[in-house]
Amino acid sequence: MLKKRIIPCLDIKHGRTVKGVNFEDIQDAGDPIELAQRYVQEGADELVFLDITATIEKRKTLSELVTHIASEINIPFTVGGGINSLEDAKNIINAGADKISINSSAILNPELITEIANEFGNQCVVLAIDTKFVDDKWMVFRSGGKIATGLNAIDWAKKGVLLGAGEILLTSMNNDGTKAGFALDITKQISENVSVPVIASGGAGTMQHFSDVFNETKATGALAASVFHYGQIPIPTFKQFLNEQNISVRL
Numbered sequence: 001m002l003k004k005r006i007i008p009c010l011d012i013k014h015g016r017t018v019k020g021v022n023f024e025d026i027q028d029a030g031d032p033i034e035l036a037q038r039y040v041q042e043g044a045d046e047l048v049f050l051d052i053t054a055t056i057e058k059r060k061t062l063s064e065l066v067t068h069i070a071s072e073i074n075i076p077f078t079v080g081g082g083i084n085s086l087e088d089a090k091n092i093i094n095a096g097a098d099k100i101s102i103n104s105s106a107i108l109n110p111e112l113i114t115e116i117a118n119e120f121g122n123q124c125v126v127l128a129i130d131t132k133f134v135d136d137k138w139m140v141f142r143s144g145g146k147i148a149t150g151l152n153a154i155d156w157a158k159k160g161v162l163l164g165a166g167e168i169l170l171t172s173m174n175n176d177g178t179k180a181g182f183a184l185d186i187t188k189q190i191s192e193n194v195s196v197p198v199i200a201s202g203g204a205g206t207m208q209h210f211s212d213v214f215n216e217t218k219a220t221g222a223l224a225a226s227v228f229h230y231g232q233i234p235i236p237t238f239k240q241f242l243n244e245q246n247i248s249v250r251l
Helices: 032-042 063-072 086-095 104-108 111-120 153-163 184-193 207-216 235-244
Strands: 005-013 016-021 024-030 047-051 077-080 099-102 125-134 137-142 147-152 167-172 198-201 221-224
Touching: 005 032, 005 198, 005 235, 016 032, 024 032, 032 047, 032 063, 032 235, 047 063, 063 077, 063 086, 077 125, 086 099, 086 111, 099 104, 099 111, 104 111, 104 137, 111 125, 111 153, 125 153, 125 184, 137 153, 147 153, 153 167, 153 184, 167 184, 184 198, 184 207, 207 221, 207 235
Parallel strands: 005 047, 005 221, 047 077, 077 099, 099 125, 125 167, 167 198, 198 221
Antiparallel strands: 005 016, 016 024, 125 137, 137 147
């Protein structure tokens, strides 16, 4: 059985780690390099770096910061934000990322998924999906959750995998930052409808929330930010908790 992955997320704005609620009210959460170093020491399985304003500000990802973080860690490192071409992806891989996360750029140019997968392998392509429950359907949003796309989240996930995505990073905008738990229904539906690993994101507030998403869906990873950044859930204690619940994790 695949061990479940615990993944802290560094949302980056102007070189600092930040955190919001429902993609709004962004607050400072610390120095990304210090946080990255801490997560390696605590036993995080992977690290995700998302330059959350790169797309909106129409600029490239902060590659110097990526290089600095990559030099400080020895766990898989996924980077996203402002990656709009194969050339951008190459630059980020060369800066030290193991995987590329694409969101808005994949919606606007789905062939980009295939281009990056052909160059680096499917395992390097993470399709990030920001989804919101609208009119009884889970719909996809882009540009930091600001623009509705009209895409159904399940359909888009399936298409993304067909195009070459090797992983789905699924964030519920309704749950993001609320600490009320993951969106189990859409996570369950997508993880049962695609053949690649799914990372659940948005809403983690307690250790039990992670247990619920692993027990009630086929998600292989769970991502969180503020509960880890502010030390509300220490990763070593948390992994022991999951282990005691017979959820397979790397201790």
